[in-house]
Amino acid sequence: MPAKALYIHVPFCERKCNYCAFVSSVPKSGERTLYLEALSAELYMMAGKCRDPFDTCYIGGGTPTMLSPSQWRTLAAAIEKNFTFAAGAEVTVEANPNSMSREHLEVWRSWRVTRVSIGVQSFNDAELSRMGRVHCADEARRAISAALSFGFDVNADLIFGLPGQTFRSWGKTLREAAAGGLSHISLYQLTPEEGTPWGTLTPEELGDGYAPYRWAQWYLPHKGYAQYEIANFARPGHESRHNINYWRSGEYIGTGPAAAGYISGRRYKNTDSLAEYAKCLKSGRLPESESETLPPEKRAREAAVLALRMSSGICAEDFVKKYGAENYRAISAAVESFPQDLYETDCRGIRLTKKGMRVANLIWAEII
Ligand code: SF4
Structure with missing residues (x-):
């Protein structure tokens, strides 16, 4: 298989945010161990099909920092046992400000992580609380400076178009992000997702999206962040190589519950259910729930x-x-x-x- 990119989905969160439709849940007792055992089996099975070194690896979620530092060591060892990486490979981990500890940063530093992507979303406490986020703005600030102090490339995810978000509060969040030493900033417009607490918001209840986005397109390049993709801005040389591979329709392997992959013109997706995922792998089957080869x-x-x-x-x-x-x-x-x-x-x-x-x-x- 020629895929040069690996994605790993960690399906746990401390609490569900009001807008989130990603596959994740609050882990029950023993589920993290179950997940790691099943993931190791999946990595082993995929390794048999993929001998090329990876150029990029992205560990997202969910909240990967819901795994403890010692569970992170287990995860890193399982990856290393099964795969190789090209020199200078980009390895990104997603982190939530309140669950990312110094020990996480130490494990990542001593492994091969190069980028940390932090779910900041806003520097406004009232907005964070309305979103149902589990952290405050100060925790996000501390998380960014801790990740920077370890020498990582740091991205912050931010959301605009929130109910009650003013142009002024968006401007403050964006200004603070641009002044904070980040090498990459991702901007997402809130979209009401069916089945989430905010899924029924009407267009009148949502905040305006056009003006905040337009301002960001003007402001961030003035601060040295070039817009290289609809939602992504980076300092030169700090673009996400993993995501560029998606946008160029490159192949990638997806592992973990709900992860998607794209190999030889065939798209596949793993089952969303952790129990089903673990059951498949225990019986030696890959946990794919759907696949299609596009015409x-x-x-x-x-x-x-x-x-x-x-x-x-x-x-x-x-x-x-x-x-x-x-x-x-x-x-x-x-x-x-x-x-x-x-x-x-x-x-x-x-x-x-x-x-x-x-x-x-x-x-x-x-x-x-
Ligand atoms: S932390 Fe991220 S993945 Fe988890 S519920 Fe919130 S938005 Fe979704």
């Missing part, structure tokens, strides 16, 4: 949407080589049906302008 045209359209998320856009030469000239023409025509200030096109390819990124969902609907 070439659908593959081309999905690849186009992913590539257009990035400021570099679609590279015409690569795209035609991979998906054919006819698909490239169809995608160009779909993009060119929009007003000209939303995209740029030339012999190198097609890309969205900053304005185009602000209405990207309309463009995706036309392509897919």
